[in-house]
Amino acid sequence: GQNIDQPTEMTATEGAIVQINCTYQTSGFNGLFWYQQHAGEAPTFLSYNVLDGLEEKGRFSSFLSRSKGYSYLLLKELQMKDSASYLCAVRDSNYQLIWGAGTKLIIKP
Amino acid sequence: ETGVTQTPRHLVMGMTNKKSLKCEQHLGHNAMYWYKQSAKKPLELMFVYNFKEQTENNSVPSRFSPECPNSSHLFLHLHTLQPEDSALYLCASSQGLAGGPSTDTQYFGPGTRLTVL
Numbered sequence: 001g002q003n004i005d006q007p008t009e010m011t012a013t014e015g016a017i018v019q020i021n022c023t024y025q026t027s028g029f030n031g032l033f034w035y036q037q038h039a040g041e042a043p044t045f046l047s048y049n050v051l052d053g054l055e056e057k058g059r060f061s062s063f064l065s066r067s068k069g070y071s072y073l074l075l076k077e078l079q080m081k082d083s084a085s086y087l088c089a090v091r092d093s094n095y096q097l098i099w100g101a102g103t104k105l106i107i108k109p
Numbered sequence: 110e111t112g113v114t115q116t117p118r119h120l121v122m123g124m125t126n127k128k129s130l131k132c133e134q135h136l137g138h139n140a141m142y143w144y145k146q147s148a149k150k151p152l153e154l155m156f157v158y159n160f161k162e163q164t165e166n167n168s169v170p171s172r173f174s175p176e177c178p179n180s181s182h183l184f185l186h187l188h189t190l191q192p193e194d195s196a197l198y199l200c201a202s203s204q205g206l207a208g209g210p211s212t213d214t215q216y217f218g219p220g221t222r223l224t225v226l
Contacts, residue, residue, distance in 0.1 A: 004151065033214070042113070042199065042217035043152075087152070091213070095206060096165075099151040 002026045004100035006088050011106045012078055020073045020086050020103045028093020034062050034073045035087040037102065043087055046073070075105075083107045111135050113218035115200050121224045122190065130185040130221045132200030140206050141183040142215065143175060146197040158183060159206050190225045197222050 003025045012018040024032070031050040035043040049055055049064035049071060061074040073086055085102040092098055113134045122128050134141065143155040157165035158177040172194075174186040183200055201215040 008149065031213075035217075040219075040222075042219045045214050045216070048214065089152075095213070097154070097215070101149055101151045 002098045004088055004098055006100040006103045009104045014078055014107055014109050016078050017076050022071045022088035022100055024069050024090045026090050026092045026098055029066060030091040030095055032064055032071050033089045036084050038084045078107050080107050113200060113202055113216055115218035115221050117221055119222045123226050124190060127188040130198055132183040132218055134181055134202040136202055138202035138204050139180055140203045142201040143185050144199040146199055192225050195223055195225045
C-alpha cells in the first residue's frame with residue numbers, strides 16, 4: 001500500500017529552527033508538496049520538490065531524497081504564527097496526491 | 110471574492126436530513142476536488158472533476174453525491190448521513206491534473222465543518 005509518515009506533533013521555541021520529517025512509500029513518484037494549515041483554516045501551499053536537493057523560500061526550506069523516500073521541511077527563525085499543522089503529500093505514478101496525516105507544530109515563547 | 114470559497118462554514122444535520130455543500134473558485138482553474146479531513150487522519154480524496162467531468166470517485170458511499178455544473182462551481186449533496194461522516198469537508202481547485210507543479214498545485218477553501226447527529 002501507499003504510505004506517508006510524519007510525526008504527529010512537535011514543539012519548538014520562538015526564534016529557533018525546527019525540522020519536520022516526512023517519509024513515503026508510494027507507487028511511483030511525481031513530486032512532493034508541503035502545505036501549512038492553521039487551525040480552522042484552509043491548507044495553503046508552501047513548497048514543491050521533484051528533484052533531489054534543497055529548495056529555499058525565505059524562512060522555509062524543503063529537502064528531498066528520492067532514493068531514501070524522504071523529505072523534510074525546515075523552518076528557521078520561528079515565529080508564533082508558525083504554529084500550525086504541516087502536511088506532506090506525494091504525487092504518485094497516477095498523479096494522485098497521497099497525503100500524510102500532518103504534523104502539528106507548537107511554538108512556545 | 111478571491112481564491113476558493115465554501116458555504117456553509119458550519120453545518121449540523123440529523124441523519125435523515127438532506128443538505129448541500131457549495132464550493133466556488135475564482136482562480137480560472139479547470140480541476141476541482143472534494144476532500145474529507147478527520148482529526149489526526151490524512152486528507153481523504155473523495156471526488157475529482159476536470160473540465161466538469163468526474164475523473165475520480167474513491168469508493169465514496171452513495172449518500173455523498175457530487176455535482177459540477179461548470180468549472181467554477183462544485184457541490185456535494187448529502188443525504189442520510191451517519192455520525193462517522195462528521196468531519197471537515199474541503200474543496201480545492203487546480204489549473205490542471207497531470208502537468209507540472211504550476212498547474213497541479215491545489216488551492217483549498219476554508220472547509221465546511223459538518224456534524225451529523
